[in-house]
Amino acid sequence: MSSIYQHFRPEEKQFIDTVLDWKQYVENTYAPKLTDFLDPRQQFILQSVIGEGTDVRFNLFGGSEQSERKRALLHPEYYQPVNGDFLVGLYEIEYPRKFIKLEHPMVLGSLMSLGVKRDKFGDILVNEERIQFFSSEEIESFLMTGLREIGRASVHLRKLPVEEAIQESEQWKEMEISAASLRLDGIISAAFNLSRQKSQALIEQKLVKLNWKTVESPAAECLEGDLISARRLGRCKIIELLGTTKKNKVRLKIGLLK
Known part of the structure; x- marks a missing residue:
């Protein structure tokens, strides 16, 4: 069980336990379990914890294909969800x-x-x-x-x-970047083409949010599924970690919205 937690932040342990409880409920009752709205990071955690090839499956729906926040429906393998099930x-x-x-x-x-x-x-x-x-x-x-x-x-x-639903015109641009590390200031610098000094200043001025929460530490570590917003610059989501380069930099696939 502890092997699950090591891939996530300490403060995410409570949510991981909640997902495990939902999974146990479906296994025990053989009935669907509907969650509240989850942000993209929570959706990523749910996907990681539930995994594939288990008797418990899940679907996500937030109202439209573009929805960022979505409800999850955990269900037995036999169940075929429709949008109306998500309420x-x-x-x-x-x-x-x-x-x-x-x-x-x-x-x-x-x-x-x-x-x-x-x-x-x-x-x-x-x-x-x-x-x-x-x-x-x-x-x-x-x-x-x-x-x-x-x-x-x-x-x-x-x-x-x-x-x-209103169809929002914003379009995420997917791209691959290399960053010195997974530190928040490093990701912002690479994603928005800023100097490390400017990225650190933005964070220290409380102009940056990580998963909708203001973060004041440039050294905060970013993980797959995170969403970063920097005032006046836009938003960046970490779609996938792609390993390291020959120069030992971190390669990432990101989505960028300016």
């Missing part, structure tokens, strides 16, 4: 667009102020004046009655079929 709802925010501008952080802040865990919400989609978000259908009635204001704007929600 993902799409909600559009109606508000006085002529008089006020709503942005992603404002929407997320208002959702969090309802006292609901972030895990209950998927991606927030913004396209000019239109704003939508994915959420667990289990809390739909609470959302419909609870979300009345965002900032100074009065709002109400309209549920839509998930097929009507």
Whole structure:
């Protein structure tokens, strides 16, 4: 069992244990287990822990093919999931667009102020004046009655079929890079073509997030499945570790969104 943990960060042990509990539940009950929304790193951990060729399988769905945050459905081998099994709802925010501008952080802040865990919400989609978000259908009635204001704007929600989700124009560009190490400052330098000094300054100024959490240590180690965002530069996700070069640098396949 300890061999599982050695491939992950110490702070990820609790989530690994949770995945193992989900797996045990499916094995014992021979019934599906639906999770809350998982970020890409959690999805990677789940995939690593469940593995292939076991009696327990899993599928992921977040509302659309582009979704970053997704719910997982762990299930016995015989079970064939459909999108409706994931209980993902799409909600559009109606508000006085002529008089006020709503942005992603404002929407997320208002959702969090309802006292609901972030895990209950998927991606927030913004396209000019239109704003939508994915959420667990289990809390739909609470959302419909609870979300009345965002900032100074009065709002109400309209549920839509998930097929009507805004198609975001952002495209991830896949590429291979070499970095001196898996340190956060080294990955940022290689991905965004910056000097190590500038990368360290960004981190120390609290302008960098690793898996949605602000990190202040340039020496923080990055792993496969991590997502890095640097303010004013964009986002980078580590898709795969490809080994080392002859000069002992780390080779990685990354996705880049500027």
